[in-house]
Amino acid sequence: MSTYLKLKTELATLDREIDIALAKEKAGAIREIQARMEEWHIPLHDLQEAPGRRRPRVRQTGAQEPKYRDPSSGATWSGRGRAPGWMAGKARAAFAIAPPANAVADSR
Numbered sequence: 001m002s003t004y005l006k007l008k009t010e011l012a013t014l015d016r017e018i019d020i021a022l023a024k025e026k027a028g029a030i031r032e033i034q035a036r037m038e039e040w041h042i043p044l045h046d047l048q049e050a051p052g053r054r055r056p057r058v059r060q061t062g063a064q065e066p067k068y069r070d071p072s073s074g075a076t077w078s079g080r081g082r083a084p085g086w087m088a089g090k091a092r093a094a095f096a097i098a099p100p101a102n103a104v105a106d107s108r
Contacts (some may be wrong), residue, residue, distance in 0.1 A: 068095040
């Protein structure tokens with residue numbers, strides 16, 4: 001038998017042994033974790049919502065409400081992405097669209 005074929009056979013054998021050892025150790029670790037959870041009365045949802053765990057950030061996509069308006073052309077900009085040319089070099093506050101009166105009352 002050539003060295004290559006011999007090594008391929010050994011590799012396949014080692015891969016099977018690795019899979020078996022991993023399954024045994026994983027099963028033992030799971031049993032140990034389950035025993036600790038029972039001992040300390042830890043429900044599964046406590047582990048799923050562990051403190052310090054980062055929650056995925058929800059990104060808004062699609063059209064956004066405009067925050068700025070060009071008084072001369074009526075063009076609007078949501079404040080996201082590159083600023084339009086009609087706003088270049090000017091204070092954004094001058095173009096800000098006032099929120100509706102009921103939106104101020106709702107936020108209190």
